Amino acid sequence: MSAEVRRRQTRPRGGGLRRRSRRERRRRSRIRLLVAVLVPTAVICVAVAAAPLWTDGDDPSAAAAASASSGPVKDSTDSAPASSPAASAGVGTEPTVRAKPRTKSKPSSGSSPSAGSGSHPVIPPSGPGTFTVARAGASDTGKGNAYRVEAEHGTGVDPDKAAAQIAGFLAAPRGWAHGGEHTFHQVSKGAAGLVVRIATAATTDRICGKSGLDTHGEVNCRVGVDVMVNLKRWQTGSPEFDGPLADYRALIINHEVGHWLGHGHETCPGKGRPAPAMMQQIYGLKGCVANAWPYDTKDQYLGGPSVS
Structure with missing residues (x-):
């Protein structure tokens, strides 16, 4: 075979190797370029996935600090200084309220004789x-005596309607106004030596509790110038009181205003006799019959033995 023929046979083979080499270099270049693009992108994705999910101002530590700094809601109406000797005496201490076991004749939020047969309104607990x-x-x-009537927001109690009813109780001949012995007039601003506040159980407990009285979400109290009326009692009466709801409301006012006037607790004077207005009738009548008024129709005081 001549030298010319050999050159022709080897030339294509060498050219094919060079072409394959160029293709291999181009493939490697594309791989390096792809790696250069994908690796930083993957790093960015991992960093985003690991970052906390909040925006400016939503830092949990800042939110926790703001929550910790918020204090309790305060009453919008401050009680005025006492304007009567009885009110200025301070807290109307009721040790029997504080020490009364919760298992004894505790009132319920269900139907009660004094509330009538109709359905009760929804009563918020706080x-x-x-x-x-x-x-x-x-x-x-x-x-x-100047007095003011207030109703807590959200109770559903119309303060003007409640005030009209309370004015009737305070002026009734069988009430503390008996024979002109005490007189009362309602004010809406200025000094008031007596403040009747109708409030939820939680608010009543809080205000009464400031003076050491445990109303355990059920009963009323008198603290200084404040007569705290538990919303549940105002709206449902008491299972121990056999009478109209209006009469039980009269008992609430007569009992707590009686404390404000300086009267202490009394108990049943005898079987079948009217229970004193200053008796804690919600805990049982002890043989007496339910009664809302301090006096009878013959101007006689309906009292009983003092409870120490």
Whole structure:
């Protein structure tokens, strides 16, 4: 075979190797470029996935600090200084309320004789601790003990309607106004030596508890100038009280205002006799019959033995 023929046979083989080499270099270049693009992208994705999910201002530590700094809601209406000797005496201490076992004749939130046969309104267990002052029927001038009526926001109680009912109790001949012995007039602003506040159980417990009285979500109290009326009792009465709801409301006011006037607790004077207004009738009548008023129709005081 001639030298020329050999050159022709080897030339294509060498050219094929060079072409394969160029293709291999181009493939490797594409791989290096792809790696250069994908690796930083993967790093960015991992970093994003690991970052906490909040925006500016949503730092959990800042939110926790803000929550810790918020204090309790305060009453919107401050009680005025006492304007009567009985009110200025301070807390109406009720040791029998504080020491009364919870298992004894505890009232329920269900139907009660004093509430009638109709259905009860929804009674919230707690509220904001702020109050609306009754204005209807109020006068900034008048004779006797100045008092104010308030209803906690969210209770559903119309303070003006409640005030009208309370005014009737305070002026009733069988009440503490008996024979002109005490007189009262309602105010909406200015000094008030007596403040009747209708409030949820939680708010009543809180305000009464400031003076060491345990109302355990069920009963009323008198603390200083404040008569705290438990919303549950105002709306449902008591299972121990056999009478209309209006009469039980009269008992609430007569009992707590009696404390404000300086009267202590009394007990049943005898089987079949009217229970004193100053008796804690919600804990049982002890043989007496339910009664809402301090006096009878013959101007006789309906009292009983003192409870120490």
